Amino acid sequence: MAKAPQAAGFHRASLDKLHDLDAALELMYYGWRGMTREADAYLAKPGLFAANLAVALLLASRF
Secondary structure, three states, rough: OOOOOOOOOOOOOOOOOOOOOHHHHHHHHHHHHHHHHHHHHHHHHOOOOHHHHHHHHHHHHHH
């Protein structure tokens, strides 16, 4: 049976543990997402995103 060709740069997803700090990084991700959820919801009301805020803060710090 022939193997199906894969797109360049595509690797089969694996749920294997890659590093000892994987669990800590996962906790940091969900913690950060929880802390920014309210701010993201506030920005979404006028149709903005966190990237818009980051650009505004960058520009404000330059001038």
